[in-house]
Amino acid sequence: MGTFANRTVAAAGATALLAASLWASQAASQTRELSGTGEMLDGVVAVVNEGVVLQSELREQMETITQRLREQRQEMPPRHILERQVLERLVVQQIQLQRAERLGIQVPDEMLNRALAQVAANNGINLQQLPQVLAEQGVDYNAYRREVREQMIIEQLRSRDVMQRIRISEREIDRHLTRQREAKLDDTEYNISHILVNVSSSATPDEVADAQARVDDIMARLENGEDFSQLAVQYSDAQTALDGGELGWRPGTQLPTVFTEAVPQLTPGEHSQPIRTGGGFHIVRVNDVRGIEQVMVEQVRARHILITPDEIMDDQAVEQRLQTLRQQILDGGDFGAIAGSVSEDALSAAEGGDLGWMDPNEFVPEFRDQLMTAEIGELSEPFRSNFGWHIVEVLDRRTHDATQERQRNQAVMALRERKFEEELELWIQRLRDEAYVDYRI
Numbered sequence: 001m002g003t004f005a006n007r008t009v010a011a012a013g014a015t016a017l018l019a020a021s022l023w024a025s026q027a028a029s030q031t032r033e034l035s036g037t038g039e040m041l042d043g044v045v046a047v048v049n050e051g052v053v054l055q056s057e058l059r060e061q062m063e064t065i066t067q068r069l070r071e072q073r074q075e076m077p078p079r080h081i082l083e084r085q086v087l088e089r090l091v092v093q094q095i096q097l098q099r100a101e102r103l104g105i106q107v108p109d110e111m112l113n114r115a116l117a118q119v120a121a122n123n124g125i126n127l128q129q130l131p132q133v134l135a136e137q138g139v140d141y142n143a144y145r146r147e148v149r150e151q152m153i154i155e156q157l158r159s160r161d162v163m164q165r166i167r168i169s170e171r172e173i174d175r176h177l178t179r180q181r182e183a184k185l186d187d188t189e190y191n192i193s194h195i196l197v198n199v200s201s202s203a204t205p206d207e208v209a210d211a212q213a214r215v216d217d218i219m220a221r222l223e224n225g226e227d228f229s230q231l232a233v234q235y236s237d238a239q240t241a242l243d244g245g246e247l248g249w250r251p252g253t254q255l256p257t258v259f260t261e262a263v264p265q266l267t268p269g270e271h272s273q274p275i276r277t278g279g280g281f282h283i284v285r286v287n288d289v290r291g292i293e294q295v296m297v298e299q300v301r302a303r304h305i306l307i308t309p310d311e312i313m314d315d316q317a318v319e320q321r322l323q324t325l326r327q328q329i330l331d332g333g334d335f336g337a338i339a340g341s342v343s344e345d346a347l348s349a350a351e352g353g354d355l356g357w358m359d360p361n362e363f364v365p366e367f368r369d370q371l372m373t374a375e376i377g378e379l380s381e382p383f384r385s386n387f388g389w390h391i392v393e394v395l396d397r398r399t400h401d402a403t404q405e406r407q408r409n410q411a412v413m414a415l416r417e418r419k420f421e422e423e424l425e426l427w428i429q430r431l432r433d434e435a436y437v438d439y440r441i
Contacts, residue, residue, distance in 0.1 A: 045087060047438040048094045053087065061086045065242055074244065075227065077234040085233065085241055087439070092239075092428060095435045097150060100157040104311050107152045111366070111384050115148060118365050156386050160308065162427050164387075166419045167346070168412050176253070176411045179260070188252045190263055191288040193228060193245040196238035198429060199280040215274045215281040222271055228285045237280065238425070245285075253407070254414035256421050259284045279425045300360050300371045301395045303335060303353035306345040308388035318389045322382035326391050329379060335393065344388065357400065358409065367392070 043055035117127040131141035229244030262272040271285040336352025343349040360371040366385040374394045
């Protein structure tokens with residue numbers, strides 16, 4: 001349950017204005033660098049495995065980040081520090097895109113268009129108006145589509161490599177809820193930011209000492225009144241560094257595990273002491289605090305089957321496989337038995353595909369839309385989300401005071417998110433350590 005919680009498409013819309021890596025072979029990039037007369041038009045700033053990061057990509061990304069920092073009225077870090085952070089983000093992005101390509105991960109146009117339509121709707125326009133609105137802001141629509149597609153591909157890769165490998169036991173849920181009640185975190189939300197100084201799992205004592213020195217320097221500068229977000233931009237190794245380290249609003253029950261003890265002890269504006277984990281040193285800051293309101297929710301009980309494309313079965317083959325399964329069910333086949341044997345959502349497969357009672361808004365848009373529009377007992381056509389291909393059947397609907405169930409569902413999501421965030425940083429670090437990277441600046 002909560003497997004398809006909506007973290008992805010909204011994030012793609014928020015990050016799509018950042019220039020993305022061009023995913024090309026080294027030979028193709030070299031062709032692009034030369035004009036018809038042989039004059040160099042672009043330069044390579046980093047070689048990443050079999051690909052490259054171009055000077056033009058770095059320049060575009062720098063311009064975007066610089067403009068955003070100005071709009072936020074943040075003090076601009078030294079250019080060489082900002083350039084280092086931006087280039088490292090481009091390198092890590094390309095490493096992920098290269099792995100996604102090897103695994104055959106793709107985002108079809110239909111899925112991309114749905115994501116862009118959601119972005120447009122969030123801004124009070126429709127998809128047809130989006131190109132003009134972007135043009136008025138100086139953004140090329142085709143480049144924007146490519147960037148959103150790449151962000152969605154990366155989210156699929158992270159889901160495959162990290163999220164779908166995370167398992168949550170009933171005992172973990174019970175312990176989590178007990179801790180939240182004792183810490184009184186279940187009725188509070190926190191707006192937080194953080195700074196991460198990475199320490200590799202294979203780090204030498206000298207490298208650990210160097211990381212500790214960096215953390216000590218950051219702490220000293222914070223104590224001297226320097227801006228937290230500015231220091232995050234300059235020195236954090238987290239993926240949120242160029243966002244000033246912002247993690248946004250989190251219910252107390254969904255705070256990253258490493259922060260659960262420190263955050264409730266902080267008042268708005270305060271930061272923690274360094275927190276040591278397997279991935280490095282964290283410093284967390286509480287920006288604001290607010291209470292959580294209790295609400296009635298419209299719930300749907302549904303069951304589904306998920307199959308994910310891979311190196312053997314591409315999108316077309318998976319869609320056809322689900323069409324065949326759908327027909328078997330319509331002809332009298334047992335949905336639960338089929339889901340239990342073929343669905344790749346391990347949590348629901350164990351329950352015959354049953355997702356239990358859930359708020360449709362807790363799912364990604366493609367899945368949510370199916371739940372909200374289907375008739376009870378109707379078996380959907382195969383459809384695509386960032387998790388793979390699904391067929392879904394709505395079993396019932398209700399209006400419900402979901403306080404207790406919601407707490408338990410949120411506990412599952414919180415535990416999954418916490419493990420995901422911790423594993424994601426380690427996973428990115430492993431990919432980075434295994435990659436060949438040659439900086440040219």
